[in-house]
Amino acid sequence: MSEERSLNFIEEIVEEDIAAGKHGGRVLTRFPPEPNGYLHIGHAKSICLNFGLAKKYNGKTNLRFDDTNPTKEETEYVDSIKEDVKWLGFDWAEELYASDYFDNLYDLAVELIKKGLAYVDDSTAEEIAAQKGTPTEPGTPNQYRSRSVEENLQQFADMKDGKYQDGDKVLRAKIDLASPNMLLRDPLMYRIKHAHHHRTGDAWCIYPMYDFAHGQSDAIEEITHSICTLEFVSHRPLYDLFIEELEIFPSKQYEFARLNMTYTVMSKRKLMQLVSENHVEGWDDPRMSTISGLRRRGYTAASIREFCDRIGVAKRENMIDFSLLEFCIREDLNKTAWRRMAVLDPIKMIITNYPEGQTETLHGENNPEVEGGDGGRDIPFSNELWIEREDFMEEPPKKFFRLGVGLMVRLKNAYIVKCEDFKKDADGNVTEIYCTYIPESKSGHDTSGIHVKGTIHWVSVPHAKTAEVRLYDRLFKVEDPSSEEGDFKEYLNPDSLQILPNVYIEADLANAEQGKGYQFIRKGYFTLDKLSTADKLVFNRTVTLKDGWAVKKG
């Protein structure tokens, strides 16, 4: 079954390591989010990469929360992250927290002080920044850099014991103030923060920085391949240096290009702003690029995994077309979504030769892509139908395969009708369309011999139910809001949400289930919103169908 697929550069590294017998061929990756926001589609790429790699090479993946900054992290985020990873279809080997290692990390810092490789600095943040120099000028040492090991040990212990206020002192690695890599100019290892931590409470008032937590956590867990995004490339020398000096497990860091996607933003900071400033309903607003937003919008886990598979993994900066994500969800839903009929913008059609008051029950299959139609449902029919306003034109152009006086179409799963006349109101708006039907053209039993080009959807007026339907468009007006002048929020699309309060839906849709995708024939894929109730159905449009006619019209 496995047609050969070329490996991405990380898979190549892993295969080389396995072939060389490194770590006995063991593969252990980790997904290390900071619990300071909800996961987005960019995280999905990382999740699929880390978990996918482990799965492919008989390894495991840890879920590790990088919770070293208590002022930004909350349990709400921990919970949402776990839910999203699970929903995407992945199981972690262990649920771990950097905060589990605070004691361990403290000991490692002490070890570094003892080796003369770390010192307590009393300078202010501004002084430290100034003393670091610039990319073209080396930094300058201060008097604290030459503190004795004993003094450093005592000071660090006092820091831990809460004898100082926030900002009074920091622990710094003593590396090279003239390094061309700014990160190596005596980076901070610990800072004082008298803040409540979501897991350790008030047990600590000093917290390790990323650079003195991440690699060490990897080593503690004996992670074999620590995969992160490109912005950490310049951190790698530090990552390796600490591991080497501490003589702990030699985890290795590899970097890939993060995902960027057109017409959206992909940073927790920006997504957070959209939420807190109420530009969207919340982290799971269906227009958001968050996993929870996509889920609420109707995207399936399988479609997101497929997307992550298709975009590939490389080191080059990229900008993926949103249309690729749309392709992936259409491909999935086409094969699974049940077909139903709904009229979003209604106009009434009256069939003049069908007895008033008569109804009959027609049948429609659930999904023509599935052998046998995947079952079906009953569809009530009568002489009054709702049809889509755009399916009728007073003066139809050539190749308009829908209705206009004298034109014929098939009503999906029902009869062929011929448009005879229509009525307009005082403002010139078409209000009713009059048709005659061909009794011999009943779907499945057509002996009329008539062939029509167009088929339209419809809902019987007396049997119709109603629902609110929410149509979504791209959140931003421009491809890359982050690269535009000024605030990215200036480029929000004001028409990204359109609410249709009263859409006519076929009766069977009252049985729609949460989490299931439905195709409203010719209109797109829809799913029940989380706010939907039996009394008030609310559908979200996941994505439109491809519309070749719209393209032709121009």
Add this chain to the structure above:
RNA sequence: UGCCUGAUAGUAUAAUGGUAGUACGACGGUUUUUGGUACCGUUUGUCUAGGUUCGAAUCCUGGUCGGGCAACCA
């Protein structure tokens, strides 16, 4: 004006010194009781200038362009 990193159709991604391929997009066609799906076809590319080599997207040198780095963020 420092260091790191990258550059292949519109967008992504392969080709690991030996025929530049695949997917999405776009365009055209066939089928169709969804102007959907499916199927078929067309289209467009190795940043640049040198060098090594029988042969370079691949190796070397210079340039150009993009991204990252000077948070008590991760």
